[in-house]
Amino acid sequence: MKIGSPIKKSPWIYHAHAGGCVGCDIELLACMGPRYDLERLGIKWVASPRYADILLVTGPVPLHTKPFLERVYAQTPEPKRVIAMGACGTSCGVFIDDENYSIAGPVDKIIPVDVKIPGCPPKPEAIIDGILKVMRKF
């Protein structure tokens, strides 16, 4: 059953860390700080994919993490949208997929991605812009 645009104001986001350095994750923390403060916009970080509307994936997805990412995607209830973040998440960045033995490829090879936020790491403004873009897709 398809429900038309149920989420208009307050998306709950689950952050899945799939390998990579922690640069993007620190930038996500900066988003929750007093300067940008995403919670005033109703955007909330949740601890389990079961509550989430949006899945935010950082990192190039190593082979080891691939089954967990698939499981997290399956656990997120419909309707759901996915954001791939950082140069690694969007296209593997410096971990070039043809030459690296341990990388399962960028995020969009494994699960469908709606919005990509490039940058190494992206600015908090860019993250907010990406989240607002994905909210228009519900």
Place this chain on the structure above:
Amino acid sequence: MNVISKLKAYGELISNFFRKPVTVKEGYGFTADIFRWLPRRDADKCTGCGACNERCSSGATSLTDSGTERLVSIDGLRCIFCGRCADVCPERALDLVIDPENRKKMMEKDPTAMVSLSQGSEEKKPTTDTTLKLQRCTICGEIMPCTEIYLEVVRERVLRNLQPDTAAIIDKDMEKYLRACISCRRKYSLEWDTHPRKFI
């Protein structure tokens, strides 16, 4: 002592009502002068030499020859804004600094400003593309793996540091062989008297 500390606490509480918020409007904000963005390429300066492609740390740049044209591009999704391409470019055609007009818009909180390179699933990939014409061999007409502008730059660079009389001789030779393909150079270099053994 107890009363004073209580008064201080109330004073702090009341002053908080009149304080301005620390948070900024979402989607906009301050960008530093040296803020790095997707490299912008000056299409007039670029010679298509491929130095940026050699030096790229994340494999974002690419040179693709198709027919008579060479496409030099930087993939915005893969670029990590390290700036090595701009450092190594001999013509200084690349610039990582954000587009000044866009930056001004961002600082003035103009809603038309481009805040990020974020890409939806059906939107176009953020790239920097330049298309250049490839040189054709003047004798056999075969396409050579270098661009027209690049050969001019090579000629200038070779003649720049030479003595005028030597430069005149080499310039005369280069007129013939620079725009010929490698197999034609091999064939005709003795006929044209451009073979390097004449200097020995």
